[in-house]
Amino acid sequence: MRLKKLLILIGVALGPFVLRAQDEPVSEMLQEFTALVINAQTEEPLESVHVVNLNQVIGTITNAEGEFTIRAAVNDTLYFSYLGFKSQKIRVTNDMFRFGDTKIALTELAYALEEVIVRPYQLTGYLEIDVKNLPINTAYQYSISGLSKSYEAGNKNPSAVTKVLGAILNPADLLRNLFGKRPNQMRKLRLIKEDDEIRDLLASKFDRETLTELLQLEKVDIEDILSNCNFSNSFITTANDLQILDAMSSCYEEYKVLNRKK
Template sequence: MKKLLFLLLITIPVLNIQAQDIISIKGKVENAADDKVLENVNIVNLNQVWGATTDKEGDFEIRAAVNDTLFFSYLGFKSIRVRVTNDWVAYGEVKVKMTELGIALEEVLIKPVTLTGYVEVDARTIPIYDNYRYRIEGIGSGYEGGSSQPGAVNKVLSAIFNPADFLYNVFGKRPRQMKKLRQMKENDEIRNLLNSKFDRETLMAVLQLERLDIDEILNNCSYSSDFIKTANDLQILDAISECYEEYRVLNRDK
């Protein structure tokens, strides 16, 4: 009985310490150029997968622990990651500065193409656009053309010979990220946040994927290119989640 009481006395303080690890973090988001507050900035705790937004005064409050990383994103501004430190916890509130992006549109020169009727000549005349996405009929995956895309050939070959490998590399080798995927899907704040976003930035940050990886996942899961281009981030989240659950069922006995 004395041993049991001793163990309880040791366990209770430990539980209290763990419960205190997650606290409420407060702050204010401002424009770095003029110190004006920014309303409706999206904030996601990448470690715990919790979301929040700033109010009219630029203030926010989100649950976090020391060393968690908060991801700030706002239309027209450079997204940033801020680590929660002991100083932040001790100070109580900090100001987060976001930098506005300068948008410069490149001039596009369109040249007329005159065809001669000779295949060898015309093949050299017709321009090849590096940003065009190629797709092979009957195969779920696509690939990017142009020399600026280093893995284009490897990607299309792997799609032809073993399309299941890509999904295994994404899902099978990323259990932690896939757990976060389910947490995002169940969190109403995250879902509301993603419903108005189309830039994939939050998904990329939480799942640790590149934009091309997200496209390839959806391609391999038989989603159309039109869906991939036009869907908002919430729809993309649900699509990846559905594909992941199907992958788990198919690979349960393997």
């Protein structure tokens, strides 16, 4: 009986350590990964290349010697982005940690500028005439008396009004359809916003490429989320990636509030 009580006491005393040991393998798997980024054509080191660990949602940049260090685990995917070079992804392997001489080569982009024909507006100075020469915005907006907001529904089509009414009358259901099927991707929004290196990278991007890699969403999915969250088409097409991230995050926070009230 005494032996049994002693074993129970030992188990209680060691319990927290056992639980902690079970929780720590993920963090213990993370190691400091160091590598060199070079120009594939000249083999010269590249400075200020943005490096993002897509799995851990952390970022860094290369130094003057083209080197970087980032926390990573085996099988993590690193995303490299640099102005004028093709973005690249690599998978971290055991050999990269073992030998420690990894070089990542980025290839320069070949830009082919197409001919652009500029047709200036033929302004006459007469307002009535000049207004008729301006391009017409085909995006329809709908408003309901008593509501302060207007809702943009894109081009005129039979489902446009239904879409707007659904957004007004059932906001929780609409947002649940947008976010409910993507819980893992949406949880990354907060982590992305907390990393300064990733935010700096997104602030310089307008192509949604980095966002789609981070969130594992298609570009069309991002546009669908924003349009259904009452952001205008003009904002969706002209905002930088950081503004798009903040817009999605604010809409997701609204969804969480509505979902709690259900």
